[in-house]
Amino acid sequence: MSRKLVLAAAQLGPIQRAEGREVAVARMVALMETAHRRGADVVVFPELALTTFFPRWYEEDLTNADHWYETALPSNATAPLFEAARKFNIGFHLGYAERTPDGRRFNTAVYVHPSGEVVLKYRKIHLPGHSEYDPTRTVQHLEKRYFEVGDLGFPVVRAPIGNAGPVNIGMMICNDRRWPEAWRSLGMQQVELVMLGYNTPSLNMENRGFEAHHLRVFHNHLSIQAGCYQNACFGVGVAKAGTEDGHELFGHSIIVNPSGEIMAQATSWDDELIVAEADLDMCKLGRTTIFDFARHRRPEAYGRILASAGSEAPEEWAPKS
Amino acid sequence: MSRKLVLAAAQLGPIQRAEGREVAVARMVALMETAHRRGADVVVFPELALTTFFPRWYEEDLTNADHWYETALPSNATAPLFEAARKFNIGFHLGYAERTPDGRRFNTAVYVHPSGEVVLKYRKIHLPGHSEYDPTRTVQHLEKRYFEVGDLGFPVVRAPIGNAGPVNIGMMICNDRRWPEAWRSLGMQQVELVMLGYNTPSLNMENRGFEAHHLRVFHNHLSIQAGCYQNACFGVGVAKAGTEDGHELFGHSIIVNPSGEIMAQATSWDDELIVAEADLDMCKLGRTTIFDFARHRRPEAYGRILASAGSEAPEEWAPKS
Numbered sequence: 001m002s003r004k005l006v007l008a009a010a011q012l013g014p015i016q017r018a019e020g021r022e023v024a025v026a027r028m029v030a031l032m033e034t035a036h037r038r039g040a041d042v043v044v045f046p047e048l049a050l051t052t053f054f055p056r057w058y059e060e061d062l063t064n065a066d067h068w069y070e071t072a073l074p075s076n077a078t079a080p081l082f083e084a085a086r087k088f089n090i091g092f093h094l095g096y097a098e099r100t101p102d103g104r105r106f107n108t109a110v111y112v113h114p115s116g117e118v119v120l121k122y123r124k125i126h127l128p129g130h131s132e133y134d135p136t137r138t139v140q141h142l143e144k145r146y147f148e149v150g151d152l153g154f155p156v157v158r159a160p161i162g163n164a165g166p167v168n169i170g171m172m173i174c175n176d177r178r179w180p181e182a183w184r185s186l187g188m189q190q191v192e193l194v195m196l197g198y199n200t201p202s203l204n205m206e207n208r209g210f211e212a213h214h215l216r217v218f219h220n221h222l223s224i225q226a227g228c229y230q231n232a233c234f235g236v237g238v239a240k241a242g243t244e245d246g247h248e249l250f251g252h253s254i255i256v257n258p259s260g261e262i263m264a265q266a267t268s269w270d271d272e273l274i275v276a277e278a279d280l281d282m283c284k285l286g287r288t289t290i291f292d293f294a295r296h297r298r299p300e301a302y303g304r305i306l307a308s309a310g311s312e313a314p315e316e317w318a319p320k321s
Numbered sequence: 322m323s324r325k326l327v328l329a330a331a332q333l334g335p336i337q338r339a340e341g342r343e344v345a346v347a348r349m350v351a352l353m354e355t356a357h358r359r360g361a362d363v364v365v366f367p368e369l370a371l372t373t374f375f376p377r378w379y380e381e382d383l384t385n386a387d388h389w390y391e392t393a394l395p396s397n398a399t400a401p402l403f404e405a406a407r408k409f410n411i412g413f414h415l416g417y418a419e420r421t422p423d424g425r426r427f428n429t430a431v432y433v434h435p436s437g438e439v440v441l442k443y444r445k446i447h448l449p450g451h452s453e454y455d456p457t458r459t460v461q462h463l464e465k466r467y468f469e470v471g472d473l474g475f476p477v478v479r480a481p482i483g484n485a486g487p488v489n490i491g492m493m494i495c496n497d498r499r500w501p502e503a504w505r506s507l508g509m510q511q512v513e514l515v516m517l518g519y520n521t522p523s524l525n526m527e528n529r530g531f532e533a534h535h536l537r538v539f540h541n542h543l544s545i546q547a548g549c550y551q552n553a554c555f556g557v558g559v560a561k562a563g564t565e566d567g568h569e570l571f572g573h574s575i576i577v578n579p580s581g582e583i584m585a586q587a588t589s590w591d592d593e594l595i596v597a598e599a600d601l602d603m604c605k606l607g608r609t610t611i612f613d614f615a616r617h618r619r620p621e622a623y624g625r626i627l628a629s630a631g632s633e634a635p636e637e638w639a640p641k642s
Contacts, residue, residue, distance in 0.1 A: 119638050125622050128611065153622055159638035168635050178611065180501030180551055181623045188625040189635045211606065215580050219550060222581050226547030229540060230501055259536050260543050285532065287632075290449065290499065294631025298446050301474055302502045304509040306627050310615025311608075314489050314510045317440050317480035 003280035005164045007193070008040035008090075009236050011253040013270035014244035017052045021077040024050050029084045031273050036088035038275045041162025046197035046240040046253075047095035047124075047174045048107065050078070053199040053240065054097075055142045056247055058133045062105070065146065069099035073110065073118070082116045089114045091161055093236075095173060095197040097146070098123070107147045109171050109197060111159075119159045123150030124173040126182065139201065139247060143175075154182060156189035164280055167192050170233075174198035177237065178223045180230070181305065187231030188293070192283045194227070194235045202248040217252045221262065229260030232286030234278045242269035258282045324601035326485045328514070329361035329411075330557050332574040334591035335565035338373045342398040345371050350405045352594050357409035359596045362483025367518035367561040368416035368428065368445075368495045371399070374520040374561065375418075376463045377568055379454045383426070386467065390420035394431065394439070403437045410435045412482055414557075416494060416518040418467070419444070428468045430492050430518060432480075440480045444471030445494040447503065460522065460568060464496075475503060477510035485601055488513050491554075495519035498558065499544045501551070502626065508552030509614070513604045515548070515556045523569040538573045542583065550581030553607030555599045563590035579603045 010031040015024045028045060035043040048054075051068055059065045073096070074082045085092050091113055098108035107124035127149060129141030156170040170186035170193070177183075177196055186194060200220060203213055220237070228235040234257055241251030253266040255276040263276035290296075331352040336345045349366060356364040369375075372389055380386045394417070395403045406413050412435055419429035428445035448470060450462030477491040491507035491514070498504075498517055507515060521541060524534055541558070549556040555578055562572030574587040576597040584597035611617075 113640065115640065115642065117640055117642065125619050126617055128617065149619060150622075154625075156635040157638045158635050166637060175611075175617075178551060179618070180505060180547075181618070181626060184501060185623060185625050188629075188632045190632045191635075211610075212580055215582070219581065222543070222547050222550055226501075226543050229543055230499060259533055260540065261536070289532075290496075294629075296447055296449065296496075297500070297502070297630040298470060299627045299630055301446050301471075302506060302627055304475075304506050305502060306620045306623055308509075308615075309618040309620055311509045311511045314477040314479045314512075316487060317478045319434065319436065319438055321436065321438065 003164045005042065005162050005167070005278045005280065006038065006040045006275055007234065007236050007255055007278050008035040008038065008043040008273055008275045009238045009253045009255055009264070009266065010035065010043050010045050011238055011251055011266045011272045012046055012049060012240045014242040014249070015052050015240070017245050021050045025077060025080050027271050029080050031271060032084040032088055032090060032092065034273045035090055035275070038273065040090060040275055041164070042091040044093040044195045044197065044236040044238045045095060046238045047109070047199050048097055049095050049197065049240065051097070052244050053249065055129065055146045056139055058140050058142060062146065066099065069097040069105060071099050082112065085112060085114045086116060093171065093195040093197070105147050106150055107143065107173055109173055111169055111171065111195060113159070120155060120157045120169055120171065121152060122155060122171040122173065123152050124176060125150040125154070126175045126179050128175040141204065154185035156186055156191045167280060170194050172196045174200065177220070177227065180227065183227035183231050187233065190287070191231065191233045192280050194233055196235065197238045199240045199249055202250045217250050220252065221254060224254060224256050225260040225262065228256040228258055230291065232258045232283045232291050234258060239266070258286055324485045326363065326483050326488070326599045326601060327359065327361045327596055328555065328557050328576055328599050329356040329359065329364040329594055329596045330559040330574045330576055330585070330587065331356065331364050331366050332559055332572055332587045332593045333367055333370060333561045335563040335570070336373050336561070338566045342371045346398060346401050348592050350401050352592060353405040353409055353411060353413065355594045356411055356596070359594065361411060361596055362485070363412040363414070365414040365516045365518065365557040365559045366416060367559045368430070368520050369418055370416050370518065370561065372418070373565050374570065376450065376467045377460055379461050379463060383467070387420065390418040390426060392420050403433065406433060406435045407437060414492065414516040414518070426468050427471060428464065428494055430494055432490055432492065432516065434480070441476060441478045441490055441492065442473060443476060443492040443494065444473050445497060446471040446475070447496045447500050449496040462525065475506035477507055477512045488601060491515050493517045495521065498548065499540070501548065504548035504552050508554065511608070512552065512554045513601050515554055517556065518559045520561045520570055523571045538571050541573065542575060545575060545577050546581040546583065549577040549579055551612065553579045553604045553612050555579060560587070579607055
């Protein structure tokens with residue numbers, strides 16, 4: 001059996017604060033239709049795909065922010081995505097803000113089977129930014145305020161996509177991609193396809209000392225390419241891009257193969273669909289040779305990775321003479 | 322105080338089997354003299370820098386291979402390196418095959434202070450290849466035969482280099498660079514400078530199925546650049562390069578900054594010295610913001626990284642309907 005899949009990354013242009021979910025959803029349905037015309041088996045939408053990236057605004061009382069969160073999927077507003085999935089026989093990945101019945105808040109992503117059933121849910125673990133208003137920043141990045149740390153670990157599940165038979169599917173969200181621990185946690189479960197959405201500001205560190213802004217897209221790609229290579233998997237990294245409520249988010253969504261090569265790249269800062277054919281058998285080479293974990297990994301030497309969150313200063317060398 | 326250092330990577334061209342250590346050492350001393358003229362504070366030599374890459378040949382009885390190993394540093398053959406270090410006031414990193422007094426064998430690297438004192442020793446942990454003769458390979462890669470797994474962990478030490486004051490120094494060797502666990506183990510100790518040497522065949526997988534040979538240098542760079550970015554450190558990756566006893570090793574030695582950028586790159590397959598000025602204060606930015614480990618890492622979600630060496634297949638999804 002061929003293990004070939006057509007992967008689609010559905011980059012979204014900006015979604016303004018004044019726009020409702022129905023605006024975003026209509027654009028996403030149009031992208032799903034394009035994906036169908038390109039023969040895609042799965043389409044990946046960005047993180048927090050239904051609204052503007054609201055963690056850039058401080059909110060004293062989070063109950064005033066409830067309108068940013070979804071309490072059910074599908075809802076009236078998101079039902080058209082599920083209908084399009086069924087109609088086009090396409091699975092889709094969606095990032096959204098989740099509020100649970102008991103009032104917990106997560107930055108969440110789901111992979112939805114064409115039937116409409118949720119196959120896998122992930123809640124973002126590496127929340128960037130801060131939880132309190134930071135007067136040194138001209139733009140806030142309050143993910144640690146708006147969301148709890150995800151409580152589902154880094155799950156991988158084996159589920160059918162298209163005609164490729166079962167595929168080992170994992171997810172991460174935005175900042176997770178910079179952390180090799182996230183990639184490895186998926187790699188330890190033989191992940192073959194990592195779906196990840198992001199909302200990444202082009203400028204993030206104003207008034208906070210030097211940062212090489214021109215390298216931010218490079219860092220994004222470097223992390224995804226290294227993660228795919230070192231874990232022998234495909235990655236679909238999808239941006240919300242462009243100037244959203246006056247704040248620029250970079251694009252450059254990519255589809256990456258297990259060699260770490262970029263197979264497709266978005267070049268606009270707007271709604272844009274890119275596709276690539278992935279031969280899942282490519283995951284085998286790394287996994288059975290240079291990255292044959294059982295043969296080459298040495299967990300007994302990795303203790304520091306779990307021993308603490310923070311780093312420790314090394315000992316000072318004292319010359320003998 | 323300025324924390325600027327001039328780093329030098331001293332790539333070596335091939336060392337043929339017929340050549341003695343004195344040939345290699347003379348070339349290395351010449352490179353140290355060049356490093357001195359370029360104002361270098363530290364010079365990094367490759368893995369197994371004193372001899373040909375002997376793990377490409379099978380040897381039934383390892384006692385017949387004792388001549389490849391060093392039993393003392395300095396020895397008569399290596400003393401000129403230590404003399405040059407003192408004369409030029411340059412610290413140096415040297416990779417070599419180590420045989421201990423009790424007969425253990427390691428793929429080892431040391432960082433030597435200009436005074437000649439060994440500051441830090443590391444023994445390679447991620448040994449690639451295999452331990453028995455593999456008839457499917459046209460070229461053997463018998464590191465698992467010639468060496469034990471390193472028993473010193475991933476040490477980092479804070480020691481003075483040049484006029485930059487104390488620097489957090491760590492090392493890895495060749496294949497280690499592909500493993501994010503190795504980088505992170507150093508990063509957890511606030512490493513600022515990673516020295517690493519390699520001997521990497523341009524063709525490694527003959528008769529073992531498809532490998533994208535043209536990507537091997539890319540994979541090398543990708544791993545080093547990601548490791549430096551994700552751990553906010555400088556990296557000096559140094560090759561033994563060229564056609565050695567009929568077998569091609571790739572070059573492309575690089576010096577990388579904490580943004581993951583390549584600051585200098587060797588472009589020959591021969592002895593070649595490249596230098597770059599490193600401002601160690603650059604390590605602070607990542608460490609205090611996006612990669613502030615204490616604030617952002619989530620070890621409670623990383624359990625799988627230590628739980629086993631090998632990966633585990635994920636559960637199969639069963640549709641509800």
